[in-house]
Amino acid sequence: MTETQRRDPMSSPENRRIRDLVYATFAAEGRAPSIGELARVTGADTETVKRLLSELHGAHALVLNVERDAVRMAHPFTAAPMAFVLTPLDGRDDRRWWGGCAWDSFGISAAINLDVRIDTACPQCGRSLSLVAGPDTAPQGELAVRFPRPAAEWWEDVVATCTMIRLFCSRDHAEQWTAEHAPGTGYVADAGTVWDLAQAWYGDRLDPAFEPHSREHNQALLEERGLSGEFWRLP
Template sequence: MSAETDTSWDEDVRVAVYRAFAEHGRPPTAPELADAAHGSLAVAKQALHRLAERRHLVLDECEHVVLAHPFAAIPLGFSVMGERTLWWGGCAWDAFAIPHLVKGEPEVLVSTRCRGCGEPQALMVNDRTPPKGGLVAHFLVPVARMWDDVVHTCANQSLFCGESCVDEWLAETGQDKGYVMDLATLWRLAAGWYDGRLDHGYTRRDPAAAAAYFEQAGLSGPFWH
C-alpha cells in the first residue's frame, strides 16, 4: 500500500473524527478509526498526523485526538449539553458554535465559570438568535498566533461577568489585554465558522477569507489580522 493511496483516506478519517464527536461527544474509538481507513488502524493513525499538520485537529503525544474544533476531548472550561449529547466545548467560541454545526441539537446549555471571579454561568445558546445578558468574552491570543499553542489559545477564550472581571483577572495574572466582545458578537463569530466541517470536501478558510468572515461578524483591527 503506497503512501499516496493512504493519503486518499485522510478525508474519511477526518469525517469519522468529527462525526464521532458530533454524535457521541467523544473522539472515535480505535475500531471506528480503522473502519474509516478501510480496516487499518495504522493507516488511520498516519492520516491523523497529516490532518494535524494541516490543522484539522490536534493530537497529544499518545496520538489521541485532543481537539477537533469545535469539539474537545479534554475539559477546557466549557460543557455543552444538548438533548441527547454532552460535549466539552474547546472555548467560548467553540461552545457557541456547536448548536450551529450539529443540526440535530439546535439549542444547547453552555455552562462555565467566570474566569475572573469564579461565578457559575449558564446560557441557552441556539442557532437562531444570540443569547441575552451582560457577559463578555475575552480572547487572550491574537489570530496570527492562535496555532502556536492551540490548547493554550482555547483555554484562554473565556467568558467573564463583565469587563471589570476581565481587568481584574489580567491584573492578577500579569497578562496583556486581548480582545473583549459581547455575547452577540461571539454568537456571530461562531455561527458560520465551522460550516461544512462534518461533511466530505470541507476546506479550511485561507487568511483572506477568514479576515472577511471576521469583518462580517463585526471583528476588525490588528488582533484579527
C-alpha cells in the same frame, strides 16, 4: 480556529474519510473515535490511520494529543474536559459535549444546528454561568469573551489558546481579570459578537461538502464583525 494554507488534506479521499468520521463521532456521541475504531470502520491498518491523522494534524484539520496517539480536538469539539459543558435543550437528547472555549461552545451549537445550554464559570468571580445559545439564539446579558493572544499566535499552542478563551460575567470582570493576571494582553469582545462569528466560522463544519475556509475568507468573517487590526490578523 483557522486552517492554514498548507496542502489541503481534504484533497485525499482517505484523509477526508478519516476527518469526516472524527467529526461525525464527536457530533453523535460527544467523543473522539480511537485509532483502532477508525481502522476498523475504514478497513485500514492502524499505522495508516496514524499517518492520516498526523497529516490532518499538520494541516490544522484536527489536533492530536501530545503523544500523537489520539484526537484531542476537532474544532469546535474537544475530547477532553475543559471549562464548558453543553447539553441539548431537548430532554430526550442525552448527548453531551465538552466545549474547548467560549467561541467553540457557540460553534458546537452552530455545527450541529441545535439549541444547547452552556454551563461554565466566570474566571474572575467564580460565579456559575448557564446560558442558552443556538443557531438562531444569541446569548443574552452583558457576557464578554476574552481572547488571550493575537490570531497569528493561536496555533503556536492551540490547546492552551482555547483553554484561555473564556466567558466572563461582564466586560468589567474580563478587564479586571486581565489587569490582575495578564496586564496589557488579550482582547475582550461582547459574547454576542463571538456567537455571531461562530455561526459563520463553524456552521458548515459538518456539511458533507465542507471545504476548509481560506485565510482570506476567515479574515473577512472577522472584519465583518468589527474584529480588525493587528490583533486579529491571521497568519
